[in-house]
Amino acid sequence: MPLGQLLSLPFKHAKDAKTGASISQITPDNFICNRNYFYQKCFTNDGNKLLLAGNFDQNRNYHLFDLEEETALQLTEGSGDNVFGGFLTSQDDALIFVKNNKQLIRVDLKTQEHSTLYEVAKGWIGYGTWVPNSACTKVVGIEIKDTDYIELDSWEKFAQLYHQSPRCRLISIDLQTGQRNVVYEENIWLGHPLYRPNDDNTVAFCHEGPHDLVETRMWMVDENGDNLRKVYEQNQDESCTHEFFVPDGSKMMFVSYRPNTNKRELCSVDANTLEFKVETEMPACSHLMSNYDGSLVVGDGSGTPVDVTDTSGHTIENDPNLYVIDLNTDSIKAIAEHNTSWAVLNGDRQINHPHPSFTPDNQSVLYGSDVNGSPAVYMASIS
Helix, strand or coil: CCCCCEEECCCEEEECCCCCCEEEECCCCCCCEEECCCCCCCECCCCCEEEEEECCCCCCEEEEEECCCCEEEECCCCCCECCCCCEECCCCCEEEEEECCCEEEEEECCCCCEEEEEECCCCEEEEEEEEECCCCCEEEEEEEECCCCCCCCCHHHHHHHHHHCCEEEEEEEECCCCCEEEEEEEECCEEEEEEECCEEEEEEEEECCCCCCCCCCEEEEECCCCCCEECCCCCCCCEEEEEEECCCCCEEEEEEECCCCCCEEEEEEECCCCCEEEEEEECCEEEEEECCCCCEEEEEECCCCCCCCCCCCCCCCCCCEEEEEECCCCEEEEEEECCCCCCCECCECCCCCCCCEECCCCCEEEEEECCCCCCEEEEEECC
Protein backbone atom coordinates (compact mmCIF):
# COMPACT_ATOMS: atom_id res chain seq x y z
CA MET A 1 0.00 0.00 0.00
CA PRO A 2 1.22 3.53 -0.69
CA LEU A 3 2.56 6.03 1.80
CA GLY A 4 -0.22 8.14 3.30
CA GLN A 5 -2.83 5.42 2.89
CA LEU A 6 -5.46 5.79 5.62
CA LEU A 7 -6.97 2.54 6.86
CA SER A 8 -10.08 2.19 8.97
CA LEU A 9 -9.32 -0.42 11.61
CA PRO A 10 -12.09 -0.53 14.21
CA PHE A 11 -10.89 -1.61 17.63
CA LYS A 12 -12.25 -4.60 19.55
CA HIS A 13 -13.21 -4.24 23.20
CA ALA A 14 -13.52 -6.77 26.00
CA LYS A 15 -13.18 -7.24 29.75
CA ASP A 16 -10.44 -9.25 31.42
CA ALA A 17 -12.07 -12.37 32.79
CA LYS A 18 -10.31 -12.22 36.16
CA THR A 19 -9.80 -8.53 36.92
CA GLY A 20 -12.55 -6.86 34.90
CA ALA A 21 -10.04 -4.50 33.30
CA SER A 22 -11.15 -2.92 30.03
CA ILE A 23 -9.15 -4.36 27.14
CA SER A 24 -8.93 -2.62 23.77
CA GLN A 25 -7.43 -4.53 20.85
CA ILE A 26 -5.88 -1.81 18.70
CA THR A 27 -4.73 -3.92 15.75
CA PRO A 28 -6.90 -6.46 13.89
CA ASP A 29 -6.74 -10.25 13.96
CA ASN A 30 -4.99 -12.26 11.25
CA PHE A 31 -2.12 -9.82 10.76
CA ILE A 32 1.34 -9.54 12.32
CA CYS A 33 1.43 -6.35 14.37
CA ASN A 34 3.70 -5.05 17.09
CA ARG A 35 4.54 -2.04 19.21
CA ASN A 36 8.08 -0.65 19.34
CA TYR A 37 10.58 -1.42 22.09
CA PHE A 38 9.21 -0.54 25.52
CA TYR A 39 11.42 2.51 26.23
CA GLN A 40 11.01 4.05 22.76
CA LYS A 41 8.44 6.83 22.40
CA CYS A 42 5.31 5.52 20.69
CA PHE A 43 2.54 7.91 21.81
CA THR A 44 2.21 11.50 20.71
CA ASN A 45 2.44 13.95 23.59
CA ASP A 46 -1.34 14.33 23.82
CA GLY A 47 -1.79 10.55 23.98
CA ASN A 48 -4.16 10.52 20.98
CA LYS A 49 -1.93 8.87 18.40
CA LEU A 50 0.20 5.76 18.58
CA LEU A 51 3.07 4.40 16.50
CA LEU A 52 2.66 0.70 15.63
CA ALA A 53 3.80 -1.67 12.91
CA GLY A 54 1.67 -4.07 10.89
CA ASN A 55 1.78 -6.15 7.72
CA PHE A 56 -1.43 -4.82 6.18
CA ASP A 57 0.13 -5.61 2.84
CA GLN A 58 3.09 -7.96 2.26
CA ASN A 59 5.54 -5.97 4.43
CA ARG A 60 5.41 -5.03 8.09
CA ASN A 61 5.56 -1.23 8.05
CA TYR A 62 5.06 1.64 10.45
CA HIS A 63 1.64 3.23 10.84
CA LEU A 64 0.37 6.08 13.00
CA PHE A 65 -2.86 5.02 14.69
CA ASP A 66 -5.44 7.64 15.63
CA LEU A 67 -6.99 6.32 18.86
CA GLU A 68 -10.07 8.51 18.57
CA GLU A 69 -10.82 7.92 14.88
CA GLU A 70 -9.63 4.27 14.96
CA THR A 71 -7.62 4.71 11.78
CA ALA A 72 -4.03 3.94 10.76
CA LEU A 73 -1.90 6.20 8.52
CA GLN A 74 0.85 4.38 6.63
CA LEU A 75 4.26 5.97 7.24
CA THR A 76 6.72 3.55 5.57
CA GLU A 77 6.69 1.03 2.75
CA GLY A 78 8.75 -1.84 1.39
CA SER A 79 10.84 -4.37 3.25
CA GLY A 80 13.60 -3.82 5.78
CA ASP A 81 11.95 -1.68 8.48
CA ASN A 82 13.38 -2.23 11.96
CA VAL A 83 9.89 -2.33 13.43
CA PHE A 84 10.97 -2.52 17.06
CA GLY A 85 13.52 0.29 17.12
CA GLY A 86 11.63 3.24 15.62
CA PHE A 87 10.41 6.16 17.71
CA LEU A 88 8.44 9.38 17.52
CA THR A 89 10.43 12.56 18.04
CA SER A 90 9.90 14.60 21.19
CA GLN A 91 8.39 17.32 18.95
CA ASP A 92 5.81 14.89 17.50
CA ASP A 93 6.81 15.84 13.97
CA ALA A 94 8.57 12.71 12.72
CA LEU A 95 9.25 9.01 12.95
CA ILE A 96 12.91 7.97 13.05
CA PHE A 97 13.88 4.36 12.34
CA VAL A 98 16.60 2.16 10.81
CA LYS A 99 16.02 0.66 7.35
CA ASN A 100 17.75 -2.48 6.06
CA ASN A 101 20.31 -2.29 8.91
CA LYS A 102 21.97 0.50 6.92
CA GLN A 103 20.06 3.81 6.82
CA LEU A 104 18.75 5.94 9.66
CA ILE A 105 15.59 7.46 8.18
CA ARG A 106 13.42 10.40 9.22
CA VAL A 107 9.75 10.34 8.13
CA ASP A 108 7.74 13.55 8.28
CA LEU A 109 4.41 12.65 9.94
CA LYS A 110 2.41 15.15 7.86
CA THR A 111 3.86 14.49 4.41
CA GLN A 112 5.50 11.03 4.86
CA GLU A 113 8.59 12.51 3.18
CA HIS A 114 11.63 10.33 3.85
CA SER A 115 15.14 11.69 4.39
CA THR A 116 18.29 9.78 5.24
CA LEU A 117 19.98 11.12 8.37
CA TYR A 118 22.87 8.66 8.50
CA GLU A 119 24.29 5.83 6.40
CA VAL A 120 26.08 2.94 8.10
CA ALA A 121 29.67 2.74 6.86
CA LYS A 122 30.77 -0.01 4.49
CA GLY A 123 31.83 -3.10 6.41
CA TRP A 124 29.40 -2.54 9.27
CA ILE A 125 25.80 -3.51 10.11
CA GLY A 126 23.42 -1.35 12.13
CA TYR A 127 22.19 -3.61 14.91
CA GLY A 128 19.30 -3.47 17.36
CA THR A 129 17.45 -0.50 18.82
CA TRP A 130 18.91 3.00 18.37
CA VAL A 131 17.78 5.45 21.02
CA PRO A 132 17.55 9.28 21.07
CA ASN A 133 18.55 11.83 23.66
CA SER A 134 15.72 13.79 25.29
CA ALA A 135 15.78 16.56 22.68
CA CYS A 136 15.92 14.12 19.74
CA THR A 137 19.01 15.84 18.37
CA LYS A 138 21.22 12.74 18.67
CA VAL A 139 20.91 8.97 18.83
CA VAL A 140 23.13 6.23 20.17
CA GLY A 141 23.36 2.91 18.38
CA ILE A 142 25.41 -0.25 17.92
CA GLU A 143 27.23 -1.30 14.76
CA ILE A 144 28.66 -4.80 14.22
CA LYS A 145 31.32 -5.76 11.68
CA ASP A 146 29.50 -7.32 8.75
CA THR A 147 31.87 -10.32 8.76
CA ASP A 148 30.78 -11.10 12.34
CA TYR A 149 27.05 -10.49 11.97
CA ILE A 150 24.50 -13.30 11.72
CA GLU A 151 20.72 -13.04 11.38
CA LEU A 152 19.30 -13.66 14.84
CA ASP A 153 16.24 -15.64 13.80
CA SER A 154 16.43 -18.15 16.69
CA TRP A 155 17.57 -18.25 20.30
CA GLU A 156 20.29 -20.73 19.28
CA LYS A 157 21.79 -18.05 17.03
CA PHE A 158 21.45 -15.53 19.86
CA ALA A 159 23.80 -17.72 21.90
CA GLN A 160 26.04 -18.32 18.88
CA LEU A 161 26.67 -14.61 18.33
CA TYR A 162 27.68 -14.23 21.98
CA HIS A 163 30.31 -16.95 21.65
CA GLN A 164 31.64 -15.37 18.43
CA SER A 165 32.66 -12.20 20.35
CA PRO A 166 31.78 -9.94 17.40
CA ARG A 167 33.54 -6.63 16.80
CA CYS A 168 31.05 -4.00 17.96
CA ARG A 169 31.10 -0.26 18.35
CA LEU A 170 28.86 2.04 20.34
CA ILE A 171 28.24 5.18 18.31
CA SER A 172 26.47 8.51 18.65
CA ILE A 173 25.05 10.33 15.64
CA ASP A 174 24.23 14.02 15.30
CA LEU A 175 20.83 14.08 13.58
CA GLN A 176 21.42 17.49 12.03
CA THR A 177 24.79 16.76 10.44
CA GLY A 178 24.84 12.95 10.28
CA GLN A 179 28.24 13.00 11.94
CA ARG A 180 29.19 9.75 13.68
CA ASN A 181 31.24 9.57 16.86
CA VAL A 182 32.57 6.22 18.06
CA VAL A 183 32.08 6.19 21.82
CA TYR A 184 33.42 2.71 22.56
CA GLU A 185 34.59 -0.30 20.54
CA GLU A 186 35.38 -3.85 21.61
CA ASN A 187 35.46 -7.50 20.51
CA ILE A 188 32.38 -8.34 22.53
CA TRP A 189 28.68 -8.27 21.72
CA LEU A 190 27.27 -4.88 22.72
CA GLY A 191 23.60 -3.99 22.91
CA HIS A 192 20.86 -1.82 24.47
CA PRO A 193 22.42 1.62 23.88
CA LEU A 194 20.73 4.39 25.88
CA TYR A 195 21.16 8.09 26.44
CA ARG A 196 20.41 9.00 30.02
CA PRO A 197 17.31 11.26 29.86
CA ASN A 198 18.16 14.94 30.32
CA ASP A 199 21.89 14.15 30.41
CA ASP A 200 23.59 13.78 27.03
CA ASN A 201 26.97 13.14 28.66
CA THR A 202 25.91 9.74 30.02
CA VAL A 203 25.47 6.76 27.71
CA ALA A 204 24.57 3.25 28.83
CA PHE A 205 24.98 -0.05 27.03
CA CYS A 206 25.11 -3.75 27.85
CA HIS A 207 27.20 -6.81 27.24
CA GLU A 208 24.64 -8.89 25.34
CA GLY A 209 24.20 -12.65 25.40
CA PRO A 210 22.74 -15.49 27.50
CA HIS A 211 22.06 -13.91 30.88
CA ASP A 212 23.72 -16.65 32.92
CA LEU A 213 26.96 -16.33 30.92
CA VAL A 214 27.33 -12.54 30.91
CA GLU A 215 29.36 -11.61 34.00
CA THR A 216 28.65 -7.86 33.96
CA ARG A 217 25.74 -6.84 31.79
CA MET A 218 25.25 -3.12 32.39
CA TRP A 219 27.77 -0.35 31.71
CA MET A 220 27.90 3.41 31.49
CA VAL A 221 30.39 5.65 29.71
CA ASP A 222 30.73 9.37 29.08
CA GLU A 223 29.63 10.43 25.61
CA ASN A 224 33.26 11.23 24.68
CA GLY A 225 34.33 7.67 25.58
CA ASP A 226 35.83 8.49 28.98
CA ASN A 227 34.92 7.12 32.40
CA LEU A 228 33.83 3.61 31.46
CA ARG A 229 32.20 2.08 34.55
CA LYS A 230 30.21 -0.94 35.64
CA VAL A 231 26.66 -0.06 36.58
CA TYR A 232 26.37 -2.97 39.00
CA GLU A 233 28.61 -5.82 40.17
CA GLN A 234 26.61 -9.01 39.70
CA ASN A 235 26.88 -11.99 42.03
CA GLN A 236 28.18 -15.22 40.53
CA ASP A 237 24.77 -16.87 40.13
CA GLU A 238 22.89 -13.65 39.33
CA SER A 239 21.45 -12.74 35.95
CA CYS A 240 20.41 -9.20 35.04
CA THR A 241 18.28 -8.06 32.14
CA HIS A 242 16.04 -5.42 30.59
CA GLU A 243 17.63 -2.35 32.06
CA PHE A 244 16.12 1.05 31.32
CA PHE A 245 16.44 4.61 32.53
CA VAL A 246 13.49 6.01 34.46
CA PRO A 247 12.24 8.71 32.05
CA ASP A 248 13.17 11.55 34.42
CA GLY A 249 16.77 10.30 34.33
CA SER A 250 17.06 9.71 38.06
CA LYS A 251 17.65 5.95 38.07
CA MET A 252 18.43 2.94 35.97
CA MET A 253 16.12 0.04 36.76
CA PHE A 254 16.60 -3.62 35.84
CA VAL A 255 15.50 -7.19 36.55
CA SER A 256 17.66 -9.48 38.70
CA TYR A 257 17.05 -13.21 38.95
CA ARG A 258 18.75 -16.42 40.07
CA PRO A 259 18.31 -20.13 39.34
CA ASN A 260 15.89 -22.40 41.17
CA THR A 261 13.34 -19.74 42.10
CA ASN A 262 10.35 -18.16 40.41
CA LYS A 263 10.90 -14.86 42.22
CA ARG A 264 12.69 -11.91 40.69
CA GLU A 265 13.85 -8.57 42.01
CA LEU A 266 13.19 -5.13 40.62
CA CYS A 267 16.46 -3.29 41.25
CA SER A 268 17.81 0.17 40.60
CA VAL A 269 20.96 2.24 40.73
CA ASP A 270 21.14 5.98 41.20
CA ALA A 271 22.16 7.39 37.82
CA ASN A 272 24.71 9.75 39.42
CA THR A 273 26.22 7.72 42.25
CA LEU A 274 25.39 4.15 41.10
CA GLU A 275 24.07 3.45 44.60
CA PHE A 276 22.25 0.11 44.41
CA LYS A 277 18.78 -0.62 45.76
CA VAL A 278 16.41 -3.57 45.64
CA GLU A 279 13.13 -1.79 44.95
CA THR A 280 10.92 -4.84 45.52
CA GLU A 281 10.59 -8.57 45.06
CA MET A 282 8.16 -9.44 42.29
CA PRO A 283 6.77 -12.32 40.23
CA ALA A 284 8.75 -13.59 37.28
CA CYS A 285 8.37 -10.56 35.03
CA SER A 286 10.56 -10.34 31.95
CA HIS A 287 10.18 -6.75 30.70
CA LEU A 288 9.63 -3.71 32.90
CA MET A 289 8.97 -0.05 32.26
CA SER A 290 8.15 2.81 34.61
CA ASN A 291 6.16 6.00 34.50
CA TYR A 292 8.02 9.32 34.31
CA ASP A 293 9.32 9.47 37.89
CA GLY A 294 9.66 5.74 38.52
CA SER A 295 6.91 5.51 41.11
CA LEU A 296 4.88 3.05 39.00
CA VAL A 297 6.33 0.09 37.11
CA VAL A 298 4.61 -2.34 34.77
CA GLY A 299 5.90 -5.85 34.10
CA ASP A 300 4.89 -8.90 32.07
CA GLY A 301 4.76 -12.26 33.80
CA SER A 302 6.74 -14.89 31.91
CA GLY A 303 7.97 -18.47 32.05
CA THR A 304 11.28 -20.27 31.68
CA PRO A 305 13.70 -17.78 30.12
CA VAL A 306 14.94 -18.67 26.64
CA ASP A 307 18.02 -16.44 26.84
CA VAL A 308 19.94 -18.57 29.36
CA THR A 309 22.07 -21.67 28.82
CA ASP A 310 20.95 -23.43 32.01
CA THR A 311 17.27 -23.77 31.23
CA SER A 312 16.84 -26.62 33.74
CA GLY A 313 18.05 -24.41 36.59
CA HIS A 314 15.72 -21.61 35.51
CA THR A 315 12.61 -23.67 34.74
CA ILE A 316 9.50 -21.98 36.10
CA GLU A 317 5.77 -22.13 35.45
CA ASN A 318 4.50 -19.54 33.00
CA ASP A 319 2.87 -16.48 34.53
CA PRO A 320 0.37 -14.88 32.09
CA ASN A 321 -0.31 -11.68 34.05
CA LEU A 322 0.47 -8.02 33.56
CA TYR A 323 1.50 -6.48 36.88
CA VAL A 324 1.56 -2.88 38.05
CA ILE A 325 3.99 -2.20 40.89
CA ASP A 326 3.41 0.89 43.01
CA LEU A 327 6.71 1.70 44.71
CA ASN A 328 5.13 4.45 46.81
CA THR A 329 2.83 1.97 48.53
CA ASP A 330 5.00 -1.13 48.00
CA SER A 331 2.10 -2.94 46.37
CA ILE A 332 1.81 -5.22 43.34
CA LYS A 333 -1.39 -6.10 41.53
CA ALA A 334 -2.27 -8.10 38.45
CA ILE A 335 -4.32 -5.88 36.15
CA ALA A 336 -4.98 -8.30 33.28
CA GLU A 337 -3.74 -11.45 31.60
CA HIS A 338 -1.64 -11.02 28.47
CA ASN A 339 -1.66 -14.78 27.71
CA THR A 340 0.93 -14.50 24.97
CA SER A 341 2.75 -17.61 23.74
CA TRP A 342 6.25 -16.01 23.66
CA ALA A 343 6.77 -18.05 20.46
CA VAL A 344 9.29 -17.21 17.75
CA LEU A 345 7.33 -16.49 14.55
CA ASN A 346 8.95 -16.61 11.10
CA GLY A 347 12.36 -15.99 12.64
CA ASP A 348 11.16 -13.05 14.75
CA ARG A 349 12.22 -13.69 18.36
CA GLN A 350 10.55 -10.55 19.77
CA ILE A 351 7.17 -10.48 18.05
CA ASN A 352 5.24 -12.26 20.81
CA HIS A 353 6.88 -10.48 23.75
CA PRO A 354 4.44 -8.15 25.56
CA HIS A 355 6.94 -5.26 26.08
CA PRO A 356 4.45 -3.37 28.29
CA SER A 357 4.58 0.34 29.03
CA PHE A 358 2.23 3.00 30.35
CA THR A 359 0.03 5.30 28.33
CA PRO A 360 0.95 8.99 28.82
CA ASP A 361 -1.83 9.47 31.40
CA ASN A 362 -0.76 6.36 33.38
CA GLN A 363 -4.33 5.03 33.19
CA SER A 364 -3.63 2.09 30.87
CA VAL A 365 -0.88 -0.27 29.78
CA LEU A 366 0.13 -0.90 26.17
CA TYR A 367 1.33 -4.41 25.33
CA GLY A 368 1.53 -7.10 22.66
CA SER A 369 0.16 -10.64 22.62
CA ASP A 370 -0.85 -13.44 20.25
CA VAL A 371 -3.66 -14.57 22.54
CA ASN A 372 -6.16 -14.40 19.65
CA GLY A 373 -3.97 -16.40 17.28
CA SER A 374 -1.78 -13.71 15.73
CA PRO A 375 0.49 -10.98 17.14
CA ALA A 376 -1.59 -7.91 18.01
CA VAL A 377 -1.36 -4.81 20.19
CA TYR A 378 -3.64 -4.12 23.15
CA MET A 379 -4.33 -1.61 25.90
CA ALA A 380 -5.52 -2.66 29.36
CA SER A 381 -6.97 -0.24 31.89
CA ILE A 382 -5.26 -0.11 35.27
CA SER A 383 -8.25 0.73 37.45
